[in-house]
Amino acid sequence: MEIIKVWDVSDEILGTFVPIIVYWVYSGIYITLGFLDNYRLHTRKDEDEKNLASKKDVFKGVLLQQAVQAVVATVLFAVTGSDNEAAQAQHASLIVLARQFFVAMVVLDTWQYFMHRYMHHNKFLYRHIHSQHHRLVVPYAFGALYNHPLEGLLLDTIGGALSFLVSGMSPRASIFFFSFATIKTVDDHCGLWLPGNLFHIFFRNNSAYHDIHHQLYGNKYNFSQPFFVTWDRILGTYMPYSLVKRSSGGFEAQPLKVGKEN
Numbered sequence: 001m002e003i004i005k006v007w008d009v010s011d012e013i014l015g016t017f018v019p020i021i022v023y024w025v026y027s028g029i030y031i032t033l034g035f036l037d038n039y040r041l042h043t044r045k046d047e048d049e050k051n052l053a054s055k056k057d058v059f060k061g062v063l064l065q066q067a068v069q070a071v072v073a074t075v076l077f078a079v080t081g082s083d084n085e086a087a088q089a090q091h092a093s094l095i096v097l098a099r100q101f102f103v104a105m106v107v108l109d110t111w112q113y114f115m116h117r118y119m120h121h122n123k124f125l126y127r128h129i130h131s132q133h134h135r136l137v138v139p140y141a142f143g144a145l146y147n148h149p150l151e152g153l154l155l156d157t158i159g160g161a162l163s164f165l166v167s168g169m170s171p172r173a174s175i176f177f178f179s180f181a182t183i184k185t186v187d188d189h190c191g192l193w194l195p196g197n198l199f200h201i202f203f204r205n206n207s208a209y210h211d212i213h214h215q216l217y218g219n220k221y222n223f224s225q226p227f228f229v230t231w232d233r234i235l236g237t238y239m240p241y242s243l244v245k246r247s248s249g250g251f252e253a254q255p256l257k258v259g260k261e262n
Helices: 002-006 011-032 044-050 055-079 083-089 094-121 123-128 130-135 149-167 171-188 198-202 207-214 230-234
Strands: 241-245 251-255
Touching: 011 055, 011 171, 055 149, 094 123, 094 130, 094 149, 094 171, 094 230, 123 130, 130 149, 149 171, 171 198, 171 207, 198 207, 207 241, 207 251
Parallel strands: none
Antiparallel strands: 241 251
């Protein structure tokens, strides 16, 4: 009985902390795969020399953002619905859950596209806020959430809150959705192009697509994150790419053409 009580954790607590644990576990997997030079989008030398933020600073910055997210999630769960309403929501059918996930994905993509794009086009916001994320010229997995604290709040935390509220998902469903969104975001920044990666099969928005955005020539393109490329295509900020094998091993994502700038 004591063991059961220890593991009797509410969905709200799990929804707050499971995505954080997933972030570090999934990032850790990619750290162990970093030696696979034949699948890297950048060399290890480039990762060490081109990035303008130390891994210690990135680690601390991510922890700060996750602390803010945990606080906001705790408040959000506290002010939305009663336990009875949440319990009823747990019995949603698979069709309802699929609809909620899709709505949440669209809301999150839409919010992040326009906020992300605005932070690039507003010189003040880029210089003082968003440029912190682009100090990682060569992205890597656990740097996915390395942002200025204000950007982390505006882009990720508020975007996540809106997707939760608009989709109408329950706290239990949010555990799975935000864990999935976390894995997708880490994957997009992993800096690897691994064979058989399901994200590369089902999503055009992937590690190579986002790698283009982190390079100087792609700074005003490929704003979409984390799921689809829809808004980039609609608004002329889509930059396609090709993967070219490096003679020294690995791949390089190269733009095929410059999209129409809006």
